[in-house]
Amino acid sequence: MFKNLHLKVGLFVITVLVLALGFLVYVLHARGFFEQRQHLNLAAVSADGISPGMPLTFSGMPIGQVTSVTLSEAGGIVIKSEMSQDGAKWVRTDSTFTLDKPLVGGAKIKVSSPDLSSPRLPDNATSLLLVSDPTQEIPVLIERVKNILTNVEHITRKDGELNGTLANAKTITGRMSGKYGVLEGVLGSEENARPVVASLKNLESLTNRLNDVSAKVDAMLAKTDRWLFAEDGLSEQSKQSLALVRAMLTDAQGSLKRVDALLKNAVDISANVKDGTQDIGKLRAEIDDAVRKTNDLLGDINRMWPFSKDVDMKLP
Amino acid sequence: MLAAALTNLPDEQAAVVSPDLPLRANLSARENIALIPLYQKHYDAAESSRQAQVLLDRLGFADIAEKRDPDMSPSERFVTKLARALILKRPKLVIERPGAMLYDIPYPGFIRELASRVDGSAGMWEILDFDWNHSLYD
Amino acid sequence: MEFLLNIIERTGAKTVGWWNASYGVLRFMTEVLSTVANPSAWNRATLDTIVKQIYFTAVQILHVYLIYVTAISWVIITITLSTARNVGLFDAATEMIIRVLLLELLPFLTALLIALRSGSAINTEVALMKVNNELDALSHCKVDPMQFEFLPRIAGGVASVIGLTVTGSVLTIILAYLSIYGLSVTGLSSFSATISSVFSFGVLLGLGLKCAFFGLAVTTLPMAAGLETPKKLFMVPVSVLRGMMRVFLALVLIEVLSLALKYI
Numbered sequence: 093m094f095k096n097l098h099l100k101v102g103l104f105v106i107t108v109l110v111l112a113l114g115f116l117v118y119v120l121h122a123r124g125f126f127e128q129r130q131h132l133n134l135a136a137v138s139a140d141g142i143s144p145g146m147p148l149t150f151s152g153m154p155i156g157q158v159t160s161v162t163l164s165e166a167g168g169i170v171i172k173s174e175m176s177q178d179g180a181k182w183v184r185t186d187s188t189f190t191l192d193k194p195l196v197g198g199a200k201i202k203v204s205s206p207d208l209s210s211p212r213l214p215d216n217a218t219s220l221l222l223v224s225d226p227t228q229e230i231p232v233l234i235e236r237v238k239n240i241l242t243n244v245e246h247i248t249r250k251d252g253e254l255n256g257t258l259a260n261a262k263t264i265t266g267r268m269s270g271k272y273g274v275l276e277g278v279l280g281s282e283e284n285a286r287p288v289v290a291s292l293k294n295l296e297s298l299t300n301r302l303n304d305v306s307a308k309v310d311a312m313l314a315k316t317d318r319w320l321f322a323e324d325g326l327s328e329q330s331k332q333s334l335a336l337v338r339a340m341l342t343d344a345q346g347s348l349k350r351v352d353a354l355l356k357n358a359v360d361i362s363a364n365v366k367d368g369t370q371d372i373g374k375l376r377a378e379i380d381d382a383v384r385k386t387n388d389l390l391g392d393i394n395r396m397w398p399f400s401k402d403v404d405m406k407l408p
Numbered sequence: 409m410l411a412a413a414l415t416n417l418p419d420e421q422a423a424v425v426s427p428d429l430p431l432r433a434n435l436s437a438r439e440n441i442a443l444i445p446l447y448q449k450h451y452d453a454a455e456s457s458r459q460a461q462v463l464l465d466r467l468g469f470a471d472i473a474e475k476r477d478p479d480m481s482p483s484e485r486f487v488t489k490l491a492r493a494l495i496l497k498r499p500k501l502v503i504e505r506p507g508a509m510l511y512d513i514p515y516p517g518f519i520r521e522l523a524s525r526v527d528g529s530a531g532m533w534e535i536l537d538f539d540w541n542h543s544l545y546d
Numbered sequence: 547m548e549f550l551l552n553i554i555e556r557t558g559a560k561t562v563g564w565w566n567a568s569y570g571v572l573r574f575m576t577e578v579l580s581t582v583a584n585p586s587a588w589n590r591a592t593l594d595t596i597v598k599q600i601y602f603t604a605v606q607i608l609h610v611y612l613i614y615v616t617a618i619s620w621v622i623i624t625i626t627l628s629t630a631r632n633v634g635l636f637d638a639a640t641e642m643i644i645r646v647l648l649l650e651l652l653p654f655l656t657a658l659l660i661a662l663r664s665g666s667a668i669n670t671e672v673a674l675m676k677v678n679n680e681l682d683a684l685s686h687c688k689v690d691p692m693q694f695e696f697l698p699r700i701a702g703g704v705a706s707v708i709g710l711t712v713t714g715s716v717l718t719i720i721l722a723y724l725s726i727y728g729l730s731v732t733g734l735s736s737f738s739a740t741i742s743s744v745f746s747f748g749v750l751l752g753l754g755l756k757c758a759f760f761g762l763a764v765t766t767l768p769m770a771a772g773l774e775t776p777k778k779l780f781m782v783p784v785s786v787l788r789g790m791m792r793v794f795l796a797l798v799l800i801e802v803l804s805l806a807l808k809y810i
Contacts, residue, residue, distance in 0.1 A: 101597045104605045108709040111716045119750065122742035145743055154739040178735075198638070429683035434671075446591050447689045453591045496687060 130180035132156070132213065134171040134189055134201070135164075136221040141199050142191065148173055150203045155179025158201070171221060173201070184210045190222045422534075423493035425486070426504040431477045437488040438464065438473040444495050463491045466526055482512050487522065494526060503535045516545045567774065571792075574770040578700060581692050595694055599702025603664045604709050611659065615714040616721065618655065622647055623718075623725045640740040643722050648715050649744075649753060654801055656711045657760035660703060661793045665764040668699055669789040672772025673782045681773075696769055704761030711757050749808075756804045763796040 120126065136142065139161045148156040156175030164170045175183065184205045193199040201221065213219070431440045441460035445451040451459070464470050469487045472480060480488065486509045493501055506515045523533055535545075581587050623643055630639035675681050675695075684691050719741070727733030771789025775781050 097601050098597060100605045101601045104600070104608065104709065105705075108712050112712045115712070115716060115719075116750070118738075119742060119745045122738035124742075147739065147743070154736055157739075157743065424686060428679055429686055430678055430680055432680055432684070433674075433678070443684075443689050443694070444687055447693055448687070450586070450589070452589070453594065456591075492687065 124174070124176050128177055129174040130156075130177060130183075131216045132173050132175065132183065133216065133218040134173065134221040135218060136169040136171060136191070136223070138223075139169045139171075141193050142169075142171055146199060146201065148175060148179070148189075148201045148203055150179070150182040150205070155182055155203065181212060182208075183213045184208060185213055186210050187213065187219070188222060189219055421498060422500040422502045423496040423498040424502045424504060425489045425493045425509070426502075427508040428504075429489070431485065431488055431492070433477045436474050436476050437480070437484070437491075440488055441491045441495055444492065459495065460491070463495055463526075467491060467522055468525060482510055483518065486510050490522060497531075499531050501531060501533045503533065506535060506537060507541060514544075570774055571767065571770040574773065575766060577692060578696065578766060581697050587693050587697065592693055592698060595698035596701045596705075599698045600705050600709075603660060603702050604706035607659070607663060608710070608713070611656070611710055611714065612717060614659070615652065615717055618651075619647060619714075619718040619721050620725075622651070623722050627725060640722065640726060640737060641744055644719075644741065644744045647718055647722075649749070650801070650805070652714050652718060653707070653711045653753065653757050653760060654797065656714060657707050657757075657764055657797055660707055660710070660761070661764040661768075661790070661797065664699075664703060664706070665768045665793050666786055666790055668765060669768030669772045669786045670782060672769050673775040673785040676773060676775045677777050677779055677782060679777075699769070700762065700765045703765035704758050707761035707764065708754065708757045752804060752808065756800060759800050760797060763800060764793055767792045767796055
């Protein structure tokens with residue numbers, strides 16, 4: 093029995109030793125301890141987001157990694173990286189190196205080799221690192237969207253211009269349908285006449301502002317389009333997210349345009365009292381809808397990119 | 409009183425066989441005895457085991473070598489303890505309260521017989537027993 | 547007033563008790579270390595007992611352990627993979643599995659298993675040895691139980707935790723590979739790249755040290771608790787309870803410390 097015990101323990105210990113040693117050798121092998129490594133230096137303007145251990149990928153497959161990031165004598169950044177011989181064969185003299193920082197997941201250096209027939213890059217070669225970083229652009233986009241929404245909020249605030257205007261318009265139409273009809277509405281007293289003029293002016297500036305908003309949204313869309321269709325611009329995920337933003341912005345834009353049209357209608361209120369009174373209720377509903385939609389939009393953006401600053405947008 | 413007398417004895421001078429000094433329960437008789445040459449006198453395992461077996465043979469209990477404490481009869485347990493004390497090779501051997509260990513046989517005769525078997529290597533034996541058992545030794 | 551005095555007295559008693567216990571554990575540890583450092587302690591007989599202890603602690607439960615590792619690893623790998631797929635982080639799944647399962651969960655569960663099975667047994671045995679006077683008998687014979695009772699169990703415990711963790715880890719790596727890439731060698735290079743990026747030499751060393759400390763904790767703490775047992779039979783369960791509680795606290799402490807060292 094004792095001999096059997098020794099045999100079993102011996103077997104166990106040997107197995108463990110073999111497994112441990114095998115694993116060590118495997119890790120050493122995976123780290124490229126046993127093969128000639130090819131070195132590559134990349135020059136960059138900034139070391140932002142680059143850290144040792146970051147992978148180099150070719151067509152999404154890892155072929156090497158960053159070993160160190162140092163500051164050169166000239167003040168530039170030198171990124172030292174190494175690749176296995178197997179991975180180095182994908183790196184050619186005309187290869188480009190792009191720092192890819194996706195919205196989610198770790199950053200990596202993408203190697204693209206347009207022409208695999210060109211000669212291989214020699215050891216210790218130096219190349220330039222390009223930076224494509226949607227995360228740096230996204231906050232700008234968000235800032236713009238926020239501006240638009242602030243405008244919308246400003247227009248539709250409880251004590252805002254639009255409400256005042258609408259209230260005034262309501263009063264006027266009420267008077268017009270009253271005992272003295274149009275006469276009281278138009279002449280009334282001076283106090284009554286002043287708000288009418290003021291509100292008409294307000295409405296004018298409001299329309300201008302809304303036009304601005306539309307223009308901004310259009311600009312945004314153009315920019316989004318540029319991103320969407322730019323080559324090598326964004327990762328697949330960001331593209332999808334931006335497509336969503338586009339759809340939502342189009343939606344918001346549609347609502348705002350309707351508001352615009354309705355406001356134009358309201359400006360013509362004295363000419364078309366009857367239509368005006370009907371439209372005022374509709375207008376209010378439309379504005380509410382627009383604000384709700386833009387609110388949703390902000391919520392969605394926040395959900396997709398959780399790095400948002402404090403967004404404060406309340407329904408009036 | 410007995411216990412007090414015992415604790416005053418320096419360990420280096422006397423090997424004690426006592427109900428208060430049990431065998432190591434998960435080791436066999438031979439292993440219990442062999443512990444001393446093995447870990448105190450630094451013999452190797454085979455030699456220690458051999459010495460233990462020789463001692464058991466001389467005491468006439470060669471067949472209990474593989475038994476563990478719970479499987480032994482009182483006299484077998486006593487013999488193992490005695491062998492463990494003998495292998496310490498101290499000048500004096502003290503048997504404390506033999507009646508508490510050898511309750512199934514007339515122990516004065518049994519102890520005398522064991523002593524005669526290991527005669528020559530035993531040194532001085534001393535038995536500590538209660539007054540009222542004095543007549544048993546006559 | 548008396549109430550306040552009572553509280554202070556109780557706090558004092560607790561502190562003293564805690565201090566005594568820690569002191570006992572520390573003294574025992576230093577004794578163990580001095581025996582380990584003593585070359586004469588490492589003779590053939592000690593090695594034989596160590597072999598026996600490795601058999602009882604590791605080999606005897608190897609098949610149970612492997613089944614248990616397979617089950618746990620498979621469940622966690624599957625959950626990680628499907629979650630990673632859902633949130634679009636599939637690339638990170640391999641690293642997540644290695645970091646969570648291999649570096650943290652597996653060593654901890656192994657230590658817990660050894661503590662439950664062997665730690666409690668050691669605690670009971672030492673407590674019984676103490677209560678039955680067996681330790682006094684050994685000291686009367688001038689034989690130090692450290693060398694043939696305690697040291698082999700500690701060495702066996704450490705070796706077992708390390709050995710079982712190594713076997714379990716290799717099994718888990720194979721399982722993870724099979725779950726991600728199936729029965730093909732196409733994923734080998736990217737899998738190796740992830741493994742190499744996680745297992746730096748510092749991490750490997752840290753993992754080994756952690757396992758060693760786990761092994762030390764699951765054996766020495768029950769022993770120290772057993773040695774503290776008063777010579778009363780009914781105190782044996784209490785001693786085991788205390789010892790196992792300390793083992794658990796020590797395991798958590800080692801785990802937290804290792805995580806803190808790694809990520810902070």
